[in-house]
Each structure stands twice: as structure tokens, then as C-alpha cells.
Amino acid sequence: MLRILVTKDLRRWWSDRNAVIVTLVLPLLLSAVLGVSFGGFGGGGPSLEAIPLAVVGNVPAPFRDLIDNALTESGLFKPTWTDSVTADRLVSSGEVRAALLVPDNLTAKILGGDDVVFGLWKDPVSVLQADIVEQILSRLLLYLRGGEAAYYGAWPEDWFPADDEPSAIADLFEGDSMLEVWRRISDGSPEAVSAWDQMSVLMDHQVALSDAYSDPVVNLLVTDRSGAEVKADQAPQASRNMFDYVLPGMGVFFMMFAAMNSAADIFRERLGGTLLRLFVAPLGPYDFLLGKWMFGMINGLLQLSVLFLAGKVLFRMNLGPEPWLLPLVALAVSAMLASLYLPLAMLAGNEKRMGAIGTGLTLFMGMVGGNFIQPEAMPPFLLSIGRFTPNYWANTAMTDVIARNHGLETVATPLLILVLFSLAFLGIAVILFRGRGGKEGLL
Amino acid sequence: MIRVQDLRKSFGDIRAVNGVSFSVGEGEVFGLLGPNGAGKTTTISILATLRPADSGQAFVCGHDVFREPEAVRRRIGVVPQELAIYEELTAEQNLDVFGRLYGLSGAGLKNRIAELLDLSELTEHARRPVKGFSGGMKRRLNIMIGLVHTPDVLFLDEPTVGIDAQARSKILDLIRGMNRQGLTVLYTTHYLEEAEQLCDRIAVIDHGRLAAIGDREELITQIGEQDTVRLQVLESLRERLVTNAGSWDGVAEADVRRGKVQIQCRDGAAVVARLQQWLDSEGQHLEQLEVIRPNLETLYLKITGRALRE
Numbered sequence: 001m002l003r004i005l006v007t008k009d010l011r012r013w014w015s016d017r018n019a020v021i022v023t024l025v026l027p028l029l030l031s032a033v034l035g036v037s038f039g040g041f042g043g044g045g046p047s048l049e050a051i052p053l054a055v056v057g058n059v060p061a062p063f064r065d066l067i068d069n070a071l072t073e074s075g076l077f078k079p080t081w082t083d084s085v086t087a088d089r090l091v092s093s094g095e096v097r098a099a100l101l102v103p104d105n106l107t108a109k110i111l112g113g114d115d116v117v118f119g120l121w122k123d124p125v126s127v128l129q130a131d132i133v134e135q136i137l138s139r140l141l142l143y144l145r146g147g148e149a150a151y152y153g154a155w156p157e158d159w160f161p162a163d164d165e166p167s168a169i170a171d172l173f174e175g176d177s178m179l180e181v182w183r184r185i186s187d188g189s190p191e192a193v194s195a196w197d198q199m200s201v202l203m204d205h206q207v208a209l210s211d212a213y214s215d216p217v218v219n220l221l222v223t224d225r226s227g228a229e230v231k232a233d234q235a236p237q238a239s240r241n242m243f244d245y246v247l248p249g250m251g252v253f254f255m256m257f258a259a260m261n262s263a264a265d266i267f268r269e270r271l272g273g274t275l276l277r278l279f280v281a282p283l284g285p286y287d288f289l290l291g292k293w294m295f296g297m298i299n300g301l302l303q304l305s306v307l308f309l310a311g312k313v314l315f316r317m318n319l320g321p322e323p324w325l326l327p328l329v330a331l332a333v334s335a336m337l338a339s340l341y342l343p344l345a346m347l348a349g350n351e352k353r354m355g356a357i358g359t360g361l362t363l364f365m366g367m368v369g370g371n372f373i374q375p376e377a378m379p380p381f382l383l384s385i386g387r388f389t390p391n392y393w394a395n396t397a398m399t400d401v402i403a404r405n406h407g408l409e410t411v412a413t414p415l416l417i418l419v420l421f422s423l424a425f426l427g428i429a430v431i432l433f434r435g436r437g438g439k440e441g442l443l
Numbered sequence: 444m445i446r447v448q449d450l451r452k453s454f455g456d457i458r459a460v461n462g463v464s465f466s467v468g469e470g471e472v473f474g475l476l477g478p479n480g481a482g483k484t485t486t487i488s489i490l491a492t493l494r495p496a497d498s499g500q501a502f503v504c505g506h507d508v509f510r511e512p513e514a515v516r517r518r519i520g521v522v523p524q525e526l527a528i529y530e531e532l533t534a535e536q537n538l539d540v541f542g543r544l545y546g547l548s549g550a551g552l553k554n555r556i557a558e559l560l561d562l563s564e565l566t567e568h569a570r571r572p573v574k575g576f577s578g579g580m581k582r583r584l585n586i587m588i589g590l591v592h593t594p595d596v597l598f599l600d601e602p603t604v605g606i607d608a609q610a611r612s613k614i615l616d617l618i619r620g621m622n623r624q625g626l627t628v629l630y631t632t633h634y635l636e637e638a639e640q641l642c643d644r645i646a647v648i649d650h651g652r653l654a655a656i657g658d659r660e661e662l663i664t665q666i667g668e669q670d671t672v673r674l675q676v677l678e679s680l681r682e683r684l685v686t687n688a689g690s691w692d693g694v695a696e697a698d699v700r701r702g703k704v705q706i707q708c709r710d711g712a713a714v715v716a717r718l719q720q721w722l723d724s725e726g727q728h729l730e731q732l733e734v735i736r737p738n739l740e741t742l743y744l745k746i747t748g749r750a751l752r753e
Contacts, residue, residue, distance in 0.1 A: 015531035273525030281544040
């Protein structure tokens with residue numbers, strides 16, 4: 001019976017041009033607008049405001065300037081040099097997104113070829129910006145890695161001849177052909193031998209330089225506030241595509257309206273008389289409700305599929321660490337949204353009233369549930385309310401996979417909560433259906 | 444096929460159905476005639492297992508409507524007052540959905556759909572979305588959906604509302620055809636002429652109560668409504684005719700109104716024959732004669748005290 005009811009609604013949906021546009025074309029437009037605004041075609045990132053960053057360390061002037069310039073000139077950071085206590089306070093209060101800890105005796109370590117480890121404290125609440133800090137710093141530190149250090153350590157500036165000094169190597173290679181150069185080297189003159197030796201040393205240094213680049217000695221160690229290392233498997237590589245951070249919230253918000261429209265179909269069936277006809281057919285008492293729920297779920301899955309497909313193809317959206325995880329999240333989100341408005345449909349009495357109440361409810365839930373603003377940017381009291389809304393968990397599950405690249409271990413909790421919300425809403429709808437006197441009440 | 448005993452249903456203070464009793468035989472077309480709000484749709488809703496009654500008994504095809512609703516649903520077809528069809532779907536898809544809900548499938552369902560489309564003259568339009576259909580075509584499809592699972596009893600709730608005379612005539616023909624094949628029909632309407640043309644028996648319902656029930660003749664008898672014979676004769680004969688006619692069998696009253704003799708009688712045809720004999724014996728002939736038989740409109744007015752469309 002359920003299959004017949006769902007097939008019927010799918011056929012109706014497919015035959016209704018407006019419904020198809022709402023389900024398939026609008027998600028495409030949504031992803032296009034978000035992608036162009038936040039991701040750029042091909043997944044390029046937007047320009048970001050300079051991120052406040054505390055820098056802690058007793059570093060001699062040349063290296064301090066080097067680090068400061070690298071951070072500032074990148075245009076991404078606004079560094080503040082401070083002590084560790086202040087840095088901790090700044091990170092805790094959210095005034096800076098992270099604190100970079102420069103190790104003691106940095107110069108000696110670099111010149112001595114020892115391992116150099118920079119520490120990083122990240123603000124755990126501001127996950128998005130803190131992750132971006134980590135990504136960018138990792139790249140900036142490449143400049144400081146063994147290559148540069150080894151280069152300056154092994155090639156002091158006074159080694160190079162001044163512009164007006166004669167250069168033995170240049171003399172050696174002067175001429176029109178390689179044959180002439182070879183003859184000059186074969187002569188065995190003291191100048192040629194000296195130039196050749198000098199060139200051999202140069203070659204050795206080039207090899208050392210290459211080795212130093214491939215075997216870095218400067219690393220970034222991410223720690224929590226207690227100083228404990230946060231290992232790579234505990235902190236998966238987060239996405240650097242802003243599209244990935246914006247899509248879940250906006251996508252879920254859009255789907256909430258589509259789900260409301262889907263639940264309101266009960267009123268359209270009642271007004272058209274088909275509800276009466278279905279109730280006269282030998283259906284189980286709750287088949288009709290379950291059929292509407294399943295159709296809503298399939299509709300939601302279709303919308304998410306379009307969103308994800310467009311996001312992936314056009315904007316290189318991240319699909320998460322496992323290929324099956326995002327579909328699982330999509331299923332849970334769709335199931336929750338499909339049941340979300342069924343209790344309201346049982347209570348509202350008519351489509352107009354449901355539209356008015358549902359729109360207000362959706363806007364409120366969108367506001368407190370983190371659909372408009374990233375949860376990390378929301379005031380704590382609003383966030384504490386938001387955790388009671390189902391869309392918060394839908395946003396969290398999708399953001400965890402798409403933006404934070406988390407696996408099932410992290411996503412399991414929001415997934416479970418979404419399933420519980422689905423069952424709760426469905427149960428409430430059934431209770432209200434019975435409370436209204438079953439079929440008679442709905443007719 | 445249908446037996447209803449002292450059925451009652453109230454909505455708050457309003458008694459929608461107030462002690463209704465009737466029965467419908469197999470293959471009969473039974474009409475429930477009454478104005479809007481009389482209780483017709485509520486009665487059908489109860490019989491179709493959509494609403495519980497407050498009290499009373501109802502049986503359809505031998506099944507208790509309140510205790511065996513599933514069994515009843517399998518034996519009945521319902522054609523609601525609204526156009527209960529999915530406008531986005533084609534005629535064929537509409538029939539397919541409801542056929543499957545009743546457990547039909549495969550070749551059986553396909554053949555049944557083809558048969559119904561043919562019966563309703565919609566075969567050519569089978570694969571067109573219903574939203575492009577005319578009102579009459581939609582009404583015909585609405586009825587066919589109620590028949591897709593070959594029910595024994597069909598409840599038709601004002602199936603001709605809002606369509607033109609030609610489309611209405613087609614629908615009435617359709618119902619007659621189905622009835623000839625043995626289908627029992629419970630038909631509600633507030634169109635008197637439809638009820639008169641189509642129904643074997645009629646129950647007049649008003650304010651939730653059955654005011655009268657029976658075929659046309661029985662209703663006339665129940666209500667005491669009579670034929671009227673009106674004739675024009677020579678002025679000199681009028682008074683003698685009135686005096687004589689008053690003593691004839693079956694004549695209730697005879698008098699002169701607006702220059703014509705008017706005779707109220709049980710059987711107009713018998714009085715006309717007797718009248719002819721009397722005129723012959725007097726060596727006179729009729730100048731003008733009309734026999735007025737009571738119609739449903741007259742009956743309805745007499746029963747409810749108001750016109751049906753008020």
C-alpha cells in the first residue's frame with residue numbers, strides 16, 4: 001500500500017512542473033548562488049578578513065620580523081605578539097582565533113639543523129576560522145622549513161662575489177660552445193681547476209638544499225588548551241572551500257520549506273476530495289500518513305542529491321571522508337524534515353493557517369538552529385536554544401561531513417538525534433491524527 | 444444490499460441525521476433527495492465507513508458498517524461530490540492508482556481500466572493529464588474511479604453538480620447502464636428531475652429526518668396528493684357536472700374555478716373515462732381538458748413545506 005501511495009505522489013510531483021522546479025531547479029540555483037558567492041567556480045576561496053592571531057615566543061629580531069611579515073603580508077592574519085598567559089586568555093575569550101607558539105632558540109635550532117616545532121592553540125568553538133588558521137600557517141611555515149634555513153646556513157651572503165669582482169666560474173663558461181668550455185677545463189690551468197672546484201661545491205650545496213626541502217625540520221604541532229597534542233586523526237583535514245561551510249545551513253533551510261509544502265499536500269488532498277477516496281479504500285489506519293512521510297523523504301533526498309551533485313561538479317564540494325557517509329546523513333536529514341511538519345498539518349486545520357504558522361516556525365528555527373549564521377558565530381544563549389531544534393542537528397551532521405571532513409565516529413551523534421527527531425515527530429503526528437478522531441477528524 | 448435502522452449522528456448541537464431508517468434492494472437505484480444540509484452526505488459518509496454514527500445500525504452487503512468496516516470498503520464504491528481526482532495525472536493513471544489500492548494489478552487491472560475508459564468514452568483521452576479535461580469528462584472519470592474495483596454498491600453523492608444538461612444526460616445514461624448490469628446505486632441529489640428519471644425509489648430527507656419514502660406512486664399515496672382533471676364545458680353544464688362528479692368513485696372534490704370545472708381525484712384516467720360517458724349521455728362534448736398529475740416538485744413542496752432549491 002505504501003509503495004502505491006508513494007508512487008502516486010511521485011507521479012503527481014513529476015507531472016507538476018512547479019513542483020519539479022521547486023525540487024530540482026531551485027536547489028541548482030541555490031548551489032550556483034552559494035558557489036559563485038562563496039566558492040567561486042572550481043572551488044576557489046573568497047577573500048577573508050584578516051584573522052586575529054596571537055604569536056608567543058622569544059624570537060630574535062630578524063626571525064621575528066620574518067615571521068611577522070610572512071603572517072601580515074599574506075593578508076590573512078593580524079598577528080599580536082604577546083606572552084603565553086595573555087595568548088591563552090585571548091583564545092579563550094574568542095578575541096583571537098588561535099595562538100602560534102614559536103619555540104625558544106629558534107635561530108640556533110634552525111642553523112643547527114635541529115627539528116623546529118611551532119605550537120598552535122585553536123579556539124575549539126570557532127572551528128571554521130581556527131581550521132583555516134591551521135591550514136594557512138602550515139603553508140606559510142613551508143617557507144621556513146629546512147630548505148631556507150639550510151640555504152642561508154650553508155650559503156652565507158659573503159660567499160657570493162660582488163658584482164664588480166671577477167668570477168672564476170663565469171670565466172670558465174665564457175665562450176660560444178660546450179666544446180670550447182670542455183677544452184678549457186681539460187687544460188688543467190690553475191684558474192680552471194679552481195673554478196671547477198668552486199662549481200663542485202656549488203653543486204653539493206644545491207643537493208643539500210634539495211634534501212633540506214624534502215626533509216623538513218620545521219613543523220606545526222596543533223595542541224589543545226592543556227597543551228596536549230591534537231593528532232591528525234583526531235583533527236581531520238577540514239575543507240578550505242567556503243561553499244562547503246555555507247551549503248549545509250542554506251540547503252537545510254531551503255529543504256525545510258519544501259518539506260512544509262509536502263506536508264501541506266494533506267490539505268490539498270482533503271479539499272480535492274481524494275483524501276476521502278483514499279480513506280474509503282482498504283488502507284491501514286496510518287498508511288496515508290506514512291505514505292506522505294516517505295514521499296517527503298524521497299523528495300528531500302532528490303533535492304539533496306541535486307545540491308550535492310551541482311556542488312561537486314561546479315564547485316568541487318567536499319563529499320566527506322567516506323563515500324557512504326554523506327548519503328547516510330542525507331537520508332537522516334530527509335527523514336527528519338519529512339516528519340517535521342506532519343504534526344503541524346494535523347493541528348493547523350487548513351493550508352493557509354499551516355503556511356502562516358509553518359513559515360514563522362521555520363524562520364525561528366532557522367535563526368536559532370544556525371542556518372543563517374554559523375553556530376560558532378552565534379551568541380551562547382541562542383546556541384543553547386538552537387541545540388533543541390532539529391535543523392541544528394541536520395546542519396551539524398552535514399557540516400561535519402562536508403566542511404569538517406569528519407567520519408562516522410563524530411557524525412554518529414547528530415545522526416542518532418536526527419533519527420530520534422524523525423520518530424518523535426512521526427509519533428506526535430500519529431497521536432494527533434488519532435486525537436482528532438482519525439479519518440473523520442481529518443476529513 | 445443496504446439496511447439502515449434508526450441512524451443518528453450529531454455535530455455539536457446540530458442533528459445531521461436524526462433517526463433515519465431505510466433499505467435498498469439488490470440492483471435498485473435508490474435516491475436520497477433533499478436540500479443542502481439535509482443530511483444526505485452525512486448518511487453516505489456513515490455508510491461508507493468514513494464517519495461513525497452516534498447510534499443506530501447500518502448494514503451494507505450483509506456486513507455491519509461499524510463492526511466490519513474493512514469488509515464493507517471492499518464491496519462499495521464511493522463517488523464524492525467533489526471531483527476527487529488527481530488533476531496532474533492522466534485518466535489512466537488515476538484509475539491505475541485506485542485500482543491498485545483495491546488490490547488489482549497486471550492484465551486484470553489493465554483490462555478493467557480499458558473497459559471503464561471505453562464505458563465513459565474517455566479512451567481517446569486516456570493519456571492526457573486530467574487538468575485539461577472538460578467538466579463533464581472529469582465527472583465521468585470521477586464515477587469510473589468509484590467503479591474500478593467492480594463494487595456491488597455504488598454511493599453517488601450529487602455526481603452531476605455544476606455540469607451542463609448534455610453532460611448530465613450522459614452521466615445519467617452511464618448510471619442506468621451500470622444499473623442494468625446489476626449494480627446497486629445509492630444516489631443523492633437535489634435535482635428533482637434526476638431523481639424522478641433515474642431512481643426506482645426515493646427517500647425525501649429534510650433536517651436529518653426521512654420525510655417520505657417509496658416509488659413515485661407510493662409517495663403520492665403516502666402524502667395524499669391527487670390528480671387534477673380540469674375541463675371546460677358549456678356554462679349551463681358546469682353546476683350539474685360538479686354535482687354529479689362529486690358522487691363518482693375516487694373523486695375527492697369537484698368545483699368551478701376561473702370558469703373551469705376542476706376535479707381532484709385519486710386516478711385521473713378513470714375520471715376522464717367516466718366524464719366521457721356522462722357527456723355522451725348529456726349529448727355534449729368536451730371543449731378543453733387537461734389532467735395534471737402531481738410531480739416530485741409538488742410532492743416535495745407538500746412534504747417539506749419549501750421548494751428544494753431554497
